[in-house]
Amino acid sequence: MSDASISEFDRDTAVRRLSPGEYATDLSARWSFGQVLNGGYLLGAIGRALADALPHGDPFTISAHYLTATASGPAVIRTDTARTGRSLSTGSASLVQTDENGIEVERIRALATYGDLDSLTGEVRTTAKPPHMPSYEECVSTNDAPDPSLIPEFARRFAMRFDPATVGWAVGAPSGSGEMRAWFAFADGRESDPLSLLLTVDALPPTAFELGVTGWVPTVELTAHVRARPAPGPLRVALTTRNMAGGYLEEDAEVWDSTDRLVAQARQLARAPH
Template sequence: MGRFGEATAVERVAEGRYSVELDDGYLIGTALNGGYLLAVLARAAVDATPHEHPISTAANFLRVSGPGPAEVRVDVSKVGRTAATSRVSLVQDGRTLIESLITTGTLDPAAEPDWAGEPPVPPVPPIEKCTEGLQNIERDRGFADRVDMRFDPATMGWLDGQPAGRPELRAWFRLPDGEDADAYVLALAVDALPPVALNLGAKGWAPTVELTWHMRAVPAPGPLALHGSGRLLTGGWFDEEVEVWDSAGRLVAQSRQIARVGRGG
């Protein structure tokens, strides 16, 4: 098990109850990354049901999550032959931080799609033509040291005070220790991009209120291509959609979230 696997590991302590030590390496500022937390919840949901993959996750972020001991509570609502549904909560210091509904199923890694749309245009440029990772973006290096991301320069004008005017970001994503992507890495990947609203002139932390993501296929080894976009910024709220494509050119994950616009620099 690699570094990320260890950071998201859960231990069953009772029926439907899991202990976890939330890793401060996934902090962005003072809050733990939402995708990291969803990976933790997914591990508990998979352990509590007979299926191998978190097919669908819908999560409400109620409070900011910090590092340290926490508990995951899994209430399995229904178990079927192809899918199981559970209510999964993250609790820390007696307070519920995340409420989610997770459906697990088992995907065949060798399955071919009956139909698939075209990859997004424009694509992410080759890795060698992309900018360095988050180490050059974040003031606090925690999360930046846990992922290896290379960004399409055409979507990074906001860094120089020249936002593109369109809510778009594109990047390559992988773990720095070479750990292959799995279901839990996909949970991290769908929330790894900086907020797309930065390219509309927004600044600062943009807290996620609700995020839904779907695992569509078991990813092939190699880097993942992330395509982030949005449709509307209004009244201090914006949406963000992310598609994750694997090295074989397959769509392996999709997400949509609603978030608040950042208020600080």
């Protein structure tokens, strides 16, 4: 298979086993916001290494603490298996880079449990509802931005359509609601899968923008739960923030597939711009 036929996400989260539990990866600037790489993209690379290291292939839950900002370029992911069972396996991972002084710096530390999503029962009992939002065609494309030159490199990886009720921030009129909703798909046509959902939960602009706060909103900790294998087609993503205080905010994410099934959830703690 040629490189041209591999999706950007798969190519840019690829890992190469150096030794048991240790993987090399080359992090791409295509997933950057300014000089910093997106946390969901980095979680995708870590998730891929864990999928290889653990006997189960699907992420069920992963919690990552972001210790220092990660830049594009070479990195090493070291994994450790904590426990393996018939239905679940648990392990940890650490992403490290070498700084300009030749010193190894740990960027992210994660703990995850993996399983087999296809083995889950089909029973669903839930009070959760898909986000109420206009159709894909009625939503606002990233290409409709007032100044396309301000679209971050990261956002160009997607074909997203935003709920018009949550894009006031883009024209200087944030709603103050702390909500963000959008249809999500990859720009190169790649269909979503359990691994890419680790990126999807962190792909939209931060809800802080609709609260009237702009600038870099670095993630302190992100926990993602993958609930089901997504059906083909665009996903619907809804983000909410209920409390921004003391310079920090929480952000809850829900991801729904084309069959109205909740396929992923996440919560993160982020630092608000000063």
